[in-house]
Amino acid sequence: xxxxxxxxxxxxxxxxxxxxxxxxxxxxxxxxxxxxxxxxxxxxxxxxxxxxxxxxxxxxxxxxxxxxxxxxxxxxxxxxxxxxxxxxxxxxxxxxxxxxxxxxxxxxxxxxxxxxxxxxxxxxxxxxxxx
Numbered sequence: 001x002x003x004x005x006x007x008x009x010x011x012x013x014x015x016x017x018x019x020x021x022x023x024x025x026x027x028x029x030x031x032x033x034x035x036x037x038x039x040x041x042x043x044x045x046x047x048x049x050x051x052x053x054x055x056x057x058x059x060x061x062x063x064x065x066x067x068x069x070x071x072x073x074x075x076x077x078x079x080x081x082x083x084x085x086x087x088x089x090x091x092x093x094x095x096x097x098x099x100x101x102x103x104x105x106x107x108x109x110x111x112x113x114x115x116x117x118x119x120x121x122x123x124x125x126x127x128x129x130x131x
Contacts, residue, residue, distance in 0.1 A: 004055070006046065007069060008062035009118050014092075015059050016047055018117055022088035025080055026073055026124065027051045034058075066119025075126040078110045084124040085112035092117050099124075 009015035020030050032055045034046040044062065048055035057071070075081045082099045089095060093114035102109040108128035116122055 002056070004058060005069075005071060006044075006058045006060055007071070007118075007120060008064055009059050010061070010064045011117070012047065012059060012061045014117055018088070018091045018093065019049060019057075019059065021091035022084060022093060022114075022116075022122070023049055023057075023073065025083035025087050026075055028057070028073065031055050064118045066115070067121075070121040070123065072111075072123040072125050074130075075124050076131070078126055081110055081112050081124045081126050085114065088114045088116075088122065088124075093122070096121060 016030060023029070028049050028051045030047065031050045032048040034048065036043040036045040044060040047059040049057040073084070075084060078099070085099050093116055096113035096115060099112035100110065101107055102111050106127070106129075109125070110128070111123050111125040113121060113123045
């Protein structure tokens with residue numbers, strides 16, 4: 001099980017605004033900022049997102065390798081997938097695939113996928129058998 005993920009973004013303000021809008025429908029919020037000077041030498045400043053008392057998705061300003069990561073966020077149902085997808089498009093994401101069953105995985109796998117402003121592949125996913 002993963003505890004956290006960091007991604008580097010080219011414009012922290014733009015990415016904060018994007019992820020605040022895109023993740024809000026999933027109940028994931030901008031929850032904590034970490035000042036890098038409080039860590040070991042060279043630790044980056046971080047902007048953290050989380051839910052349920054956990055912060056697990058972090059942004060740091062830096063060199064972007066957008067095609068190098070794919071991140072899937074859990075939705076509580078198909079309506080949350082649809083809402084997160086729509087919010088992310090309005091916030092500046094670009095469509096990879098619209099919401100719907102991902103039959104190549106399983107008929108109960110419902111998801112949508114976008115690219116964030118830096119090109120990262122972001123998926124909103126509801127797997128019926130995991131709920």
